[in-house]
Amino acid sequence: MAFTQRHLLGLEGLSAADITAVLDTAASFKEINERDIKKVPTLRGKTVINLFYESSTRTRTSFEIAAKRLSADTINVSASGSSVSKGETLADTARNLEAMRPDAIVVRHGSSGACNFLARHVTCPIINAGDGCHEHPTQALLDCLTIKEHRGEIAGLTVAIVGDLLHSRVGRSNVHALRALGAKVRLVGPPTLLPQEFAGLGVELHTRLADGVRDADVVMMLRIQRERQGRNYFPSVDEYAHYYCLTEDVVRLAKPQVIILHPGPLNRGLEISSAVADGPYSVIMNQVTNGLAVRMAVLYMLVARSKSVDVGETEALSEPARGRSGARA
Amino acid sequence: MTRLLVANGTLVDPVARTSAPADLLVEGERVAAVGAPGTLEAADATLVDARGLLVLPGLVDIHVHLREPGQEYKETVATGSAAALAGGFTTLATMANTNPVNDNGAVTQYVLERGRMVAGARVHAIGAVSVGLQGERMAEIGEMHRAGIVAVSDDGRPIMSASLMRHALEYTQLFGLPVIAHEEDDALCCGGVMNEGPTAVRLGLRGRPAAAEEVMIARDVALVELTGGHLHVAHLSTARGVELVRQAKARGLRVTAEVTPHHLFLTEEAVGDYDTNAKMAPPLRTRADVEALRQGLADGTIDAIATDHAPHHQDEKDCEFDEAAFGVVGLETALPLGLRLVAEGVLDLPTLVERMSVGPARILGLPAGTLAAGGLADLVLVDPERKWKVAARAFRSKGRNTPFEGWDVAGRALVTMVGGRILHDERAATPQLRVAS
Ligand SMILES: [Zn+2]
Ligand SMILES: [Zn+2]
Numbered sequence: 001m002a003f004t005q006r007h008l009l010g011l012e013g014l015s016a017a018d019i020t021a022v023l024d025t026a027a028s029f030k031e032i033n034e035r036d037i038k039k040v041p042t043l044r045g046k047t048v049i050n051l052f053y054e055s056s057t058r059t060r061t062s063f064e065i066a067a068k069r070l071s072a073d074t075i076n077v078s079a080s081g082s083s084v085s086k087g088e089t090l091a092d093t094a095r096n097l098e099a100m101r102p103d104a105i106v107v108r109h110g111s112s113g114a115c116n117f118l119a120r121h122v123t124c125p126i127i128n129a130g131d132g133c134h135e136h137p138t139q140a141l142l143d144c145l146t147i148k149e150h151r152g153e154i155a156g157l158t159v160a161i162v163g164d165l166l167h168s169r170v171g172r173s174n175v176h177a178l179r180a181l182g183a184k185v186r187l188v189g190p191p192t193l194l195p196q197e198f199a200g201l202g203v204e205l206h207t208r209l210a211d212g213v214r215d216a217d218v219v220m221m222l223r224i225q226r227e228r229q230g231r232n233y234f235p236s237v238d239e240y241a242h243y244y245c246l247t248e249d250v251v252r253l254a255k256p257q258v259i260i261l262h263p264g265p266l267n268r269g270l271e272i273s274s275a276v277a278d279g280p281y282s283v284i285m286n287q288v289t290n291g292l293a294v295r296m297a298v299l300y301m302l303v304a305r306s307k308s309v310d311v312g313e314t315e316a317l318s319e320p321a322r323g324r325s326g327a328r329a
Numbered sequence: 330m331t332r333l334l335v336a337n338g339t340l341v342d343p344v345a346r347t348s349a350p351a352d353l354l355v356e357g358e359r360v361a362a363v364g365a366p367g368t369l370e371a372a373d374a375t376l377v378d379a380r381g382l383l384v385l386p387g388l389v390d391i392h393v394h395l396r397e398p399g400q401e402y403k404e405t406v407a408t409g410s411a412a413a414l415a416g417g418f419t420t421l422a423t424m425a426n427t428n429p430v431n432d433n434g435a436v437t438q439y440v441l442e443r444g445r446m447v448a449g450a451r452v453h454a455i456g457a458v459s460v461g462l463q464g465e466r467m468a469e470i471g472e473m474h475r476a477g478i479v480a481v482s483d484d485g486r487p488i489m490s491a492s493l494m495r496h497a498l499e500y501t502q503l504f505g506l507p508v509i510a511h512e513e514d515d516a517l518c519c520g521g522v523m524n525e526g527p528t529a530v531r532l533g534l535r536g537r538p539a540a541a542e543e544v545m546i547a548r549d550v551a552l553v554e555l556t557g558g559h560l561h562v563a564h565l566s567t568a569r570g571v572e573l574v575r576q577a578k579a580r581g582l583r584v585t586a587e588v589t590p591h592h593l594f595l596t597e598e599a600v601g602d603y604d605t606n607a608k609m610a611p612p613l614r615t616r617a618d619v620e621a622l623r624q625g626l627a628d629g630t631i632d633a634i635a636t637d638h639a640p641h642h643q644d645e646k647d648c649e650f651d652e653a654a655f656g657v658v659g660l661e662t663a664l665p666l667g668l669r670l671v672a673e674g675v676l677d678l679p680t681l682v683e684r685m686s687v688g689p690a691r692i693l694g695l696p697a698g699t700l701a702a703g704g705l706a707d708l709v710l711v712d713p714e715r716k717w718k719v720a721a722r723a724f725r726s727k728g729r730n731t732p733f734e735g736w737d738v739a740g741r742a743l744v745t746m747v748g749g750r751i752l753h754d755e756r757a758a759t760p761q762l763r764v765a766s
Binding site: 012089090091109110111112113114116117131132133134135169172195197198200201 | 525526527529530531532533534535602603644647648649650651652
């Protein structure tokens, strides 16, 4: 179960072997979360910084709990109430964080590529927790884990991803992961939010919800950002809901054993009806549970691989070149 | 009066479109005579040995941003002029988006005065079309004309008001000035940071579609038809844009156009892993666009190569892609890249020199770009064989923002002469510029 990456900046270009390694590790970590004492010493003495430029309580909490269950120390740095909000540049922030000698930095940022940028400026692993409209790799990995648990193998499944593909980092990461694992992927959304260039990634494009969902094994709904209304991507939320809300009627077009995913938080009645969200096909709560396991797996694979694992703190700190080899690759 | 004999070189004449061995006699600030090797009477002249070198008219760059006044930390007239001379340029026209904006005679005079004081390349000023580049009220074009501007442009910003553009194309005819247009529809660009296409979708970056350029060119060609004014399209970047200019010229309209070296060599893929040195407006496009631009340059649809030299401070590029400044430097890489077009068979050498000297000079009505007897002795001696590696840290420009860092190129301006005075001289060995390996 080797994971060949130094950072987790995105899932584009990751091999099926790398993705499977994370999923298998995550599956093995799930058991820890069922224990009475939900903590293992794996990352004791390690420091994980959560650097969140966009507020996301769900994702940040998930990463924080994941780190703590592996016994790492976590530090939360948010854009509000720090030097970040006082005009400090991302390069400055990177230098300052570097001085704290973290073992990993989890980054959520509003600009696509911000994690790639940081990876060029620091020596420790960077974990992308969502950057602009680019990628959100751990979300896609937890989606894949959820699909695997319910449907066995991902290869050969037909997965429909529905919503605002243009702006969706969740959608992009899922396209890369699902394609790498051998799924057939359909993207479904209004023409204004579905760039034709996606076809180049080997996916089918559909502008009608019924066409996209028909005979699908998995339907993955994306969250619609209400603030997009007024930019003329669609006339109103009511009209969006009329054409793209996943209702029980639409779900009936899919395979009988279809599962429904949603990254949350839900806009009930806009992109998904309550009956579907809370219905028998919904695996939305499993996604949340799997998110924790996936993030533990990612932290473990990126942080624990360095050879100072399981040695005393003093020794780990007295090793200045730690993690530097290959940093500029 | 100083007399210089530039002897034994290969003289490239962009007007006659020829390239042949010839000697050239400079008297004072002018070219006194051009003749077959060894035929000029120049007993008392200082010899400038041009053996193995190309002798070209000084290059003319009609689109640079010298950043003075207001942003001297990015570039000054002095550093920009030094970069120009090192790149073989003897004439520049600098854009109006300074701080304060060059939208009145006082700023024009200041810029021109700075140019005279540094005594480097000839610096010409382009005035704003609208007050403060706001795109609303027309700037004092007549006053700036009296102060010496050679064109008007709101470059950096498109003129979104068709009515303002119409009036600019009408009013400038009073002074015979071209309107240089940055053709990108703001609403279609909508905060985009690179070309709209597969790479933008992959990187999750907001795109600027090719159509943003094309609708504006189409609009402005229609306005030229209405007004009879002179439209100069800055930095063409799309295949359809080239076609629109071609059609306008075929209909006899006064439409000229330029292209930058980066749009002739790079595609959107240069953005790669969010490389901010590949961020510019208009953005790098596709391979098909590059081919169409090269074709347009070769067949004369595109009149000029212009660098759109846009220096920025390192901190303005070393940041998130969304936040990074638009623009790249170009004065010191344009000549070898141009010579690469010749090596690749896109243009012959005289045509390249035409597109980099007399072609652009003609757009602005400048008496530059020729080597004819009686003309100004602005010239550059180029070693076409000199190989070097582009290294931004060695630039004379303050700007380090080049997308060509590390490129192996050939051809270098060894001597640059303005008005008969040698202002740049690299004939002494400069080993740090040679290719290391
Ligand atoms: Zn421009
Ligand atoms: Zn410009």
